[in-house]
Amino acid sequence: xxxxxxxxxxxxxxxxxxxxxxxxxxxxxxxxxxxxxxxxxxxxxxxxxxxxxxxxxxxxxxxxxxxxxxxxxxxxxxxxxxxxxxxxxxxxxxxxxxxxxxxxxxxxxxxxxxxxxxxxxxxxxxxxxxxxxxxxxxxxxxxxxxxxxxxxxxxxxxxxxxxxxxxxxxxxxxxxxxxxxxxxxxxxxxxxxxxxxxxxxxxxxxxxxxxxxxxxxxxxxxxxxxxxxxxxxxxxxxxxxxxxxxxxx
Amino acid sequence: xxxxxxxxxxxxxxxxxxxxxxxxxxxxxxxxxxxxxxxxxxxxxxxxxxxxxxxxxxxxxxxxxxxxxxxxxxxxxxxxxxxxxxxxxxxxxxxxxxxxxxxxxxxxxxxxxxxxxxxxxxxxxxxxxxxxxxxxxxxxxxxxxxxxxxxxxxxxxxxxxxxxxxxxxxxxxxxxxxxxxxxxxxxxxxxxxxxxxxxxxxxxxxxxxxxxxxxxxxxxxxxxxxxxxxxxxxxxxxxxxxxxxxxxxxxxxxxxxxxxxxxxxx
Numbered sequence: 001x002x003x004x005x006x007x008x009x010x011x012x013x014x015x016x017x018x019x020x021x022x023x024x025x026x027x028x029x030x031x032x033x034x035x036x037x038x039x040x041x042x043x044x045x046x047x048x049x050x051x052x053x054x055x056x057x058x059x060x061x062x063x064x065x066x067x068x069x070x071x072x073x074x075x076x077x078x079x080x081x082x083x084x085x086x087x088x089x090x091x092x093x094x095x096x097x098x099x100x101x102x103x104x105x106x107x108x109x110x111x112x113x114x115x116x117x118x119x120x121x122x123x124x125x126x127x128x129x130x131x132x133x134x135x136x137x138x139x140x141x142x143x144x145x146x147x148x149x150x151x152x153x154x155x156x157x158x159x160x161x162x163x164x165x166x167x168x169x170x171x172x173x174x175x176x177x178x179x180x181x182x183x184x185x186x187x188x189x190x191x192x193x194x195x196x197x198x199x200x201x202x203x204x205x206x207x208x209x210x211x212x213x214x215x216x217x218x219x220x221x222x223x224x225x226x227x228x229x230x231x232x233x234x235x236x237x238x239x240x241x242x243x244x245x246x247x248x249x
Numbered sequence: 250x251x252x253x254x255x256x257x258x259x260x261x262x263x264x265x266x267x268x269x270x271x272x273x274x275x276x277x278x279x280x281x282x283x284x285x286x287x288x289x290x291x292x293x294x295x296x297x298x299x300x301x302x303x304x305x306x307x308x309x310x311x312x313x314x315x316x317x318x319x320x321x322x323x324x325x326x327x328x329x330x331x332x333x334x335x336x337x338x339x340x341x342x343x344x345x346x347x348x349x350x351x352x353x354x355x356x357x358x359x360x361x362x363x364x365x366x367x368x369x370x371x372x373x374x375x376x377x378x379x380x381x382x383x384x385x386x387x388x389x390x391x392x393x394x395x396x397x398x399x400x401x402x403x404x405x406x407x408x409x410x411x412x413x414x415x416x417x418x419x420x421x422x423x424x425x426x427x428x429x430x431x432x433x434x435x436x437x438x439x440x441x442x443x444x445x446x447x448x449x450x451x452x453x454x455x456x457x458x459x460x461x462x463x464x465x466x467x468x469x470x471x472x473x474x475x476x477x478x479x480x481x482x483x484x485x486x487x488x489x490x491x492x493x494x495x496x497x498x499x500x501x502x503x504x505x506x507x508x509x510x511x512x513x514x515x
């Protein structure tokens with residue numbers, strides 16, 4: 001482990017220990033929060049008992065679907081937009097302001113329009129994630145050197161092949177950056193949607209536990225979501241780093 | 250030489266681009282030029298004279314505005330003909346592919362068997378002295394070696410016409426001389442016709458059988474110099490007195506044109 005990595009671990013450990021201490025001496029009371037070791041114990045109990053499995057499965061399935069769609073549709077949209085300058089310039093302001101829109105402010109509208117099923121929740125996750133993929137993929141495609149496109153044409157590749165075999169592979173590290181954002185954004189979208197327009201899923205269970213002062217369920221679920229999101233993010237970062245290292249970056 | 254017997258033949262080739270002001274920018278031509286089969290032809294000219302445009306037209310990367318280009322008797326008009334390879338000045342290695350995969354990319358569209366492909370890729374990598382780096386990525390190689398990867402990717406297709414667009418422009422002088430030697434060797438071994446664009450008069454004088462001199466924009470051919478070098482030659486011909494005579498002649502033709510491009514013409 002490098003020295004920096006060691007410091008990082010120490011900072012996290014110190015924060016957890018501080019929480020533990022504040023809970024132990026009563027600065028943070030039990031109704032507000034359980035000490036970290038009890039949260040981990042409760043998380044273990046929840047996972048072993050399987051009573052939240054349906055909620056976890058629903059959220060993770062919906063998030064995977066939303067993320068996959070955001071990635072596929074995002075890359076395809078970027079590839080097409082990259083070829084149509086006028087269309088892209090028309091949409092640029094939308095992309096620039098997209099994340100300034102607080103989607104959940106439309107919450108009553110969303111319920112009226114979409115109801116409480118899975119599809120609208122996936123839809124919201126997808127909508128939050130897709131633009132990050134589009135914007136970052138476009139950024140990568142903009143950087144493809146002209147000479148690589150020319151070299152591909154000389155190899156007699158067609159337009160679609162140039163996009164798939166040259167432009168997108170070149171842009172891959174940038175696409176991954178977009179994918180990292182999309183993981184976080186789709187999860188935010190899915191969990192948020194479950195809070196307000198669902199009768200199941202981890203977001204719903206967290207909100208239900210909160211309303212019933214059920215800290216033994218609420219905190220472990222929050223920790224679980226954090227763990228999943230951070231793990232996927234770390235895996236993508238690792239992959240991104242490998243791709244960049246290969247290119248001497 | 251009649252148009253039919255030439256390997257590559259250009260007649261009245263002209264290129265104009267839409268200019269920023271809304272008018273037209275006359276970049277090139279009209280150019281008439283024939284390349285003999287197996288000939289090494291260099292084109293020199295002041296910067297911005299349309300040399301690279303000329304190469305792109307022959308490569309089929311863009312169609313001429315007027316005139317015709319024929320390669321092996323077939324007309325080229327903005328489509329990439331089979332049998333042509335191009336090496337560019339800029340680094341055109343695909344950075345996400347290993348040296349091996351970069352070279353194999355040249356055989357993407359070829360119909361030969363996978364086993365034969367692998368063999369040919371290995372042979373060309375060896376020919377270019379890259380065997381120890383077959384599994385490396387371009388970022389791990391020097392500029393000269395990356396350019397060798399690009400040459401290998403071109404050679405693996407066994408092109409009958411090789412277009413070189415200032416391929417050594419980004420390299421240092423010593424490496425350029427040595428790469429010149431390698432190109433001469435490959436030219437002899439493959440028997441391909443070579444069309445070299447360069448701004449370096451010594452490079453043109455050292456490598457080519459014939460040197461075409463272009464005017465300032467719009468680029469037209471204003472001189473052609475036969476070097477009469479033997480086919481067996483290498484960079485040591487720069488020691489010969491004829492080398493000095495050829496470079497002097499090229500500079501004489503070019504000096505006035507080069508002055509025009511920096512706005513100092515009489």
